[in-house]
Structures are given as structure tokens and as C-alpha cells.
Amino acid sequence: MEFEYKEAYKYPTCVCLNITDSCNLACKYCFVQQKPHFITLETAKQAVDWIANNRKIKNEMPNLTKIQKADINFFGGEPMLLYNEIIEPLVLYSEEKYGDSITFGITTNGTLLNEERIDFFANHHFNMLLSIDGNKTTQDFNRPQRNGEGSFDLIEKNIPYLLKKFPYITFRATLYQPTIQYLYENYKYAEKMGFKNIFICPNAREEWSEENIKILEEQLSLIFTDRIACFMEGFEPIQCSLIDKIFQNILEHDLQVYNKNYEELEPNRSVIRCGLGTGSCSISYCGDLFSCQEQDSRDTNDYFYMGNIFDGVDIDKHKKILIDYNNKNKLICEDINLCNNCPLRLTCIEDICPSVSYDRFHTFFIKPKIDCIFNQILLKNAIIMMKFLVENEKNTAFKNYLDNIYKKYLKDGEK
Numbered sequence: 001m002e003f004e005y006k007e008a009y010k011y012p013t014c015v016c017l018n019i020t021d022s023c024n025l026a027c028k029y030c031f032v033q034q035k036p037h038f039i040t041l042e043t044a045k046q047a048v049d050w051i052a053n054n055r056k057i058k059n060e061m062p063n064l065t066k067i068q069k070a071d072i073n074f075f076g077g078e079p080m081l082l083y084n085e086i087i088e089p090l091v092l093y094s095e096e097k098y099g100d101s102i103t104f105g106i107t108t109n110g111t112l113l114n115e116e117r118i119d120f121f122a123n124h125h126f127n128m129l130l131s132i133d134g135n136k137t138t139q140d141f142n143r144p145q146r147n148g149e150g151s152f153d154l155i156e157k158n159i160p161y162l163l164k165k166f167p168y169i170t171f172r173a174t175l176y177q178p179t180i181q182y183l184y185e186n187y188k189y190a191e192k193m194g195f196k197n198i199f200i201c202p203n204a205r206e207e208w209s210e211e212n213i214k215i216l217e218e219q220l221s222l223i224f225t226d227r228i229a230c231f232m233e234g235f236e237p238i239q240c241s242l243i244d245k246i247f248q249n250i251l252e253h254d255l256q257v258y259n260k261n262y263e264e265l266e267p268n269r270s271v272i273r274c275g276l277g278t279g280s281c282s283i284s285y286c287g288d289l290f291s292c293q294e295q296d297s298r299d300t301n302d303y304f305y306m307g308n309i310f311d312g313v314d315i316d317k318h319k320k321i322l323i324d325y326n327n328k329n330k331l332i333c334e335d336i337n338l339c340n341n342c343p344l345r346l347t348c349i350e351d352i353c354p355s356v357s358y359d360r361f362h363t364f365f366i367k368p369k370i371d372c373i374f375n376q377i378l379l380k381n382a383i384i385m386m387k388f389l390v391e392n393e394k395n396t397a398f399k400n401y402l403d404n405i406y407k408k409y410l411k412d413g414e415k
Contacts, residue, residue, distance in 0.1 A: 003326040009271075010313040011054035013067050014280035016075040016293035017047055019086050021285070023078040025109055025151055027143045029176055029203040031355070032077055033297045039082070039285040043309075044090045047283045048072065050309040052098050073105040073127070075282070075293055080112035091124050107131060107172075109143065111154040115161050122165040129170050130155075130162070134186025138179040163194050171195040175202040177212045183219035188226070190238060197239045204356045204368040213370070217377050224381040231389055231398040246375070246382045248405050249347055269326055275354030276325060277306045277318060289313065291321055294355035303358060325354075325364055334361070334369040344375055351375075 022036030055070040072094075074087055087106070094102050105127035121128060132155060133142045140150030162169060171190040175183060183200070190198045202208065202216070230237035272279045277291030284296040287309040295301040303321065307314035331349050333339045342348070352367050360368060389398040 003323050005315065005319050005322065008058060008061060008064060009278045009318065009322070010315065011057050012277060012279055012281040013051060013055050013058060013070040014073075015047070015051055015071070016073050016280070016282040017044065018075050018077070018282055018284050018293060018296040019044065019079050019082050020077040021297035022081060023076060023109070024081065024111060024146060025078065025143050026146045027174075028178075029142070029174055029205065031205060031294050031298070031359075033299060034077065035297065036077070037285040037297075039086060041086060041089060043285070043287050044086050045093055046287065047309055048090065048094045048098070048102065050283075052094075052102060055101065069100075070102045071105065072102060073107060075107050077297075078109055078112070079106055080108050080117075083112065083117060088120060091120075095124070103127070105129070109151070109155065110158055110162070111145075111151055113155075113158040113162065118158070118162055118165050128162075128166050129172050131172050131174075133173045133176070133179070134182060135189040138182045138186050141179055142174070142176050159193055167194075168196050170197040170199050172199045173201075175200055175216065177203070177206070177208060180212050180215050180219065183216070184222040184226075187223050187238075195238060197241070199241055201242070202370045202374050204353065204371050205360065208370045208373075213373055216374070220377050220381060224385050228385055228388060231395055231401070232392070234397050236397060236401055242375075243378060243382065244405055245351075246378045247386070247402065249344060249379070250382060250386065251402065251405065269349060271322060271326065273350070276322060277304075277313075278322070281306065283309060291318070292355045294353075298359070300359065304355075331365050331367065333367050333372045335372070338369065338372045338376070342372070342376070344379060348372070348375070 017039075019039040020036060021032050021034050022038065023030070023032065023034060051070045051072060055067045058064055058067050079087065091104055094104075104124060106121065107129045109131050131143075133139050136150070136152040136156075139152040139155070143151050145151050145154075171193075173186060173190075187198065187200075208216075227237045227243075274280065275292045277289070282290040282293035282296055284290065288296075288305065289307045289309065290296050290301060290304045291306050292304045295304040305314075306318040306321070331352070333342075339345070348367060352364070352371070354364055356368060357364055357366055360366075386402075389395050392398075
């Protein structure tokens with residue numbers, strides 16, 4: 001069936017507002033090309049007006065679910081560099097003009113936070129994501145300041161008050177090869193500090209050595225062993241969305257059917273997803289629109305360009321990326337041998353990062369080897385964990401955990 005470009009795609013109501021590509025840190029795996037650029041308050045206000053107008057237009061379209069809230073996430077670089085100049089006045093402008101119809105969030109490295117700023121975010125109902133890789137050893141190596149000094153001490157002092165105001169904020173960590181041996185320590189550090197949510201993913205912009213892949217597997221095994229111990233003691237461990245998703249895949253699909261019908265399988269391709277500029281997109285410092293928030297600053301970002309907030313979405317540009325995504329090319333791993341009989345075959349395209357794949361392979365349809373290995377390691381450990389705990393009849397904590405994942409899957413399927 002030929003791809004159909006729908007009118008609603010022109011009016012995304014969820015945006016990353018890249019207010020600067022500058023940062024006070026020099027993370028060793030950073031994808032941002034710092035120029036630097038800074039958005040003006042006038043352009044930022046026009047971005048708010050654009051997203052509010054998109055919400056209005058979508059709500060007037062027939063046969064569409066009403067958009068209750070539009071959403072703007074401050075992104076960078078480090079957006080807190082412009083807290084006084086952009087973030088605070090823009091939120092106040094939005095609330096005065098549009099009430100509570102636009103919600104706000106921020107992705108931050110946490111080094112420029114203080115109690116007053118955290119209070120502002122709490123009082124204005126922000127969603128917050130904290131980019132932090134772990135304890136002092138890992139954080140100072142992976143994410144140094146631009147002057148070469150560590151960043152751990154700058155961020156840790158803010159964590160207790162941040163968790164007081166945002167108890168469910170996500171501890172978002174990138175797994176970097178030189179510090180991969182500390183993964184389990186960093187997982188426990190997040191737990192010790194009181195985080196209830198953690199998100200971990202390998203840096204897929206680089207090739208991983210076989211030695212570090214082995215260390216990764218050992219560290220993940222320690223995490224799963226720790227999670228088994230938590231359930232055996234009757235309580236749920238810190239939430240990890242990637243692990244939850246693996247259990248959801250196990251509950252949702254028959255793995256043997258996957259294996260038998262591998263040649264006929266075609267991955268699900270939802271067009272409303274990250275990186276396509278349909279339901280969500282990115283706005284740069286100058287008002288340009290990109291389908292992926294990681295591409296704003298990059299010299300090779302023309303493929304992801306889709307217009308600007310002044311003239312609207314360039315449909316021809318936007319169509320190109322959507323048609324490419326929806327063609328019938330088979331999705332393959334960088335190492336094709338990993339695709340053979342892979343039980344995650346039907347869902348792997350759902351979490352592929354268009355930015356990483358396009359930068360590395362100039363296509364959507366080659367998934368970095370480390371991403372496939374990472375998910376297969378998670379799957380193997382999840383199966384072992386499930387078998388061990390389900391056979392323990394007294395383990396109600398784990399059964400409740402699986403029930404909640406299954407209920408969430410059913411609820412998401414209704415959306």
C-alpha cells in the first residue's frame with residue numbers, strides 16, 4: 001500500500017525546543033556540534049505560538065482525538081544556560097496567553113540547578129529528565145566540565161532537593177566503553193540516592209569491542225541478579241523502562257512463532273514515533289523545524305529538515321523522510337548474523353534511533369550492532385529471571401510486577 005501523507009502530520013503538538021547548542025560540559029560521547037547559538041526570546045515566543053496554533057488546528061480536525069495539552073521540552077546543549085533569559089520568561093508568557101494548555105519539560109545535566117529553580121519547575125508542573133551517568137568515577141570521566149574538571153560535585157549537591165520535588169524523575173545514563181565496568185555500581189548509586197526510575201542505553205555512535213561487550217553482559221547480569229533478590233525479598237526494584245519493555249515483549253509475543261516465521265516477518269512501522277516529525281518535532285534556535293531533536297546542530301542535518309515555524313512544514317521535505325521510513329526495505333542489524341531468528345525482530349524498529357542510524361549508515365534500516373546485542377542480553381536475562389521467580393509460588397511481588405506491565409500494555413493498545 002502506498003504511503004499516505006496525512007494533514008495532521010503538518011501540525012505536531014509535542015516539540016523539543018533546542019534553545020542553545022552550547023553547554024557547560026564536554027561529554028565525551030556528545031552528538032551536539034557546538035557553534036554556539038542561542039535562541040532569542042522573540043523566536044521562543046513565536047515557537048510557543050506555533051505549537052499552540054497547531055493544537056488549535058488539530059482540535060478542529062474531524063475524526064481526531066482532541067489534543068488536551070501541547071508539550072514543549074527545553075533541550076540543548078544545556079538549556080539551563082538560558083534559564084533567566086528564556087526558560088522562566090517563556091513559561092510565564094505561555095501561561096498568561098494560553099493558560100495550562102501547554103505543558104513544559106526539560107532535559108538537563110543538573111549542574112546549574114538550585115532550590116529556587118527547582119521550585120519554579122515544580123510550581124509550573126514540569127516534567128524533568130536528568131542526564132547523569134553515575135557515581136563520581138564515572139560522571140567525572142564521561143561528563144567533565146569544559147575546563148576539564150569533574151561535574152559530579154556540581155550535580156550531586158542538587159539531587160536530594162530535586163528528588164524531594166520530583167520523586168519520579170528519571171536517572172538517564174549513557175553507557176560509555178571506558179567506564180562500562182562501573183555499570184552495576186552506577187545502578188546501585190542511583191538506587192542509593194533514592195531514584196525510582198533509571199534509563200540506561202549504550203553509546204551506539206561508536207563500535208564496541210568484544211571485550212567491552214563481555215563486560216557489559218557481566219554488568220547487566222549483576223543488575224538482573226540484584227533485581228531477583230529484590231523481588232525475593234518482596235518489593236519491586238528501581239524501575240527501568242527498557243527492562244520493563246523486554247518483559248512486555250515476552251508477555252505479548254510467542255517467541256517460537258517468531259523463530260519459525262522469520263523470513264516472512266516485517267517489523268511494525270508506526271509513523272507516529274520519535275524522529276519522524278509527525279506527532280513531535282524539534283525547533284532550533286532560529287525557528288527551523290527538524291524531525292529529530294538530535295539533528296538541530298549537525299552539519300549533515302538537511303535530511304531531517306522539515307520547514308520552519310514562520311512558513312510551516314515543508315510537505316515535500318517531510319514526505320521524503322516518511323516515504324523512506326515506510327518503504328519495504330528489510331531492517332537489518334549492522335551484523336546480519338544477529339538478525340537470524342532474533343525473537344525481537346518485530347519490535348526492533350520501534351526503538352531504533354533515526355539520528356544514530358542515519359549518521360552512521362546513512363539509512364534508517366541498519367541498526368547498530370551494540371543496540372541489538374544490548375537488547376538480546378536483556379532478553380536472555382529476563383527469561384532467566386522470569387523462569388526463576390515465576391516458579392517461586394510465594395513471589396507475589398514479581399507476579400504483581402508482571403500484572404502491572406500486562407495491564408499497561410493493554411491500556412497502551414487502546415490509545
